[in-house]
Amino acid sequence: MTKAVQDRMVEVARIRDAFQAALFSRPDLDAALACVTPGCTLANIPAGTGATGDGLRRYLAGDLLPHLPAGLSFRRLSRTFDRWRVAQEDMVSFTHDRELPWLLPGVAATHRPAEVLAISIVTVERSLIASHRTLWDQTALLAQLGLDPARVSG
Secondary structure, three states: OOHHHHHHHHHHHHHHHHHHHHHHOOOHHHHOOOEEEEEEEEEEEEOEEEEEOOHHHHHHHHHHHHOOEEEEEEEEEEEEEOOOEEEEEEEEEEEEEEEOOOOOOOOOOOOOOEEEEEEEEEEEEEOEEEEEEEEEEHHHHHHOOOOOOOOOOO
């Protein structure tokens, strides 16, 4: 593997981490949007939430950033990446202290702690995120929150 390929792989991981930090560590909408392409697609697979292109700003500003739960933390379990994408597995912990339209649309706060395995796959084009997909164990999350998976759509 050449030094240029190694440097590119490090850059792809850095871009993903900058976007993640802008969303969840220091909520900063403009910093997050500076990391994405104009046509970027963000999809939260189990919840069916997300946005593409021009709708991404509205989605992040309205559904995600104002609705971050207390104690939200990420513990990386694994990361695999190449020159174009990063696949990362995290254990995500939080207290369900408010409605989370991006994670559990239509579900009122249960005030219970939760910990769920999440996998994100981020594709980078020309040093910007073109696609960000996140998947998690929805059934386990709902069970931890005392909710019946059969009664919660998402």
